Amino acid sequence: MSETVTGSAAEPAAEPDFRIATAADVPALVELVESAYRGEASRAGWTSEADLLGGRRTDAEAVAEAVGHAEGLVLLAERDGELLACCQLERRGDRAYFGMFSVRPGLQGGGIGRVVLARAERLAGEEWGVGAMEMSVIEQRPELIAWYERRGFHRTGEFSPFPYGNERFGVPRRPDLRFERLVKELNAA
Template sequence: MTETATDSARPDGEPVFRPATPADVPALVALVESAYRGDSSRAGWTTEADLLDGRRTNPEAVTEAVGHSEGLVLLAERDGELLACCQLEQRGERAYFGMFSVRPGLQGGGIGRAVLAEAERLAVERWGVGAMEMTVIEQRADLIAWYERRGYRRTGEFSPFPYGDERFGIPLRPDLRFAHLVKDLKADS
């Protein structure tokens, strides 16, 4: 990676990136929950509070992501403060991008773009993958449009939402499903 855990701030004010450790799990769970669920998430634009209730994640799932042998959770910090995170996982010739969260009060200020760009760069550098893939709740048209402006495209594939499994939240509507998005990374390198 371009930065180390000992760097607390770059002169240009950009976030510092580092892989998460097990000690980061409580802060990561709090960040993800604040970005997507409950009233605190409404301060940003990535809220899912109108689509889902309940939890977005839990310590066990985040611990698993942090310790995944073919992946990592990337943190973005400034002066030691956690600003954003994402999960990366190598899946053959592609990398999976998930658990993307930016503190609600900072959304819209460029942190998300910086994290996504670093994740793409890191996936190519670390694993040599040719593409990044993700799933986004189809009803999140604003979020899908944000990814499309950054070069992602809809594949036309969908996955069902795991109704009945409260680890993923409590759906507030019956028609949720995940749209698959992909971006070719080799053209960017």
């Protein structure tokens, strides 16, 4: 069942339409995520991981799992039926996990990412009532971590290893990759 996430009348007309992904969206989501992070197409944006990792960023199985997760959803941002951006939210007790955040490379830097992140924060805080949002970011992406810090996330100093040897997460191009956990407190209603 498709669910629409509506905005308020006070929001600017340029804001995209938001909806919850369904199984039918999986192929388009895989393409979007891949284009935002891997391969030559990703180099058109600033979120590319192509210098750190080769191979695939995700696959249809992983995206379908996120779309169908009982305690989560994948939020889509569209305009005129075109998929612009997405993110995954997963309820984890009193927190929400934020992941699979992807913006079309040609649109990166234009503000759509801020809009999607803000919508995800409102959904998690106001609709789910969680007190914080957390994510894992590759430590070797200082510009990306700085972007999240400007939006209120803080570094925790908690690290987890990159899953070397599991090509489902990509093929590392260097031996020192690891993830850092970032957290943002939300004003839950």
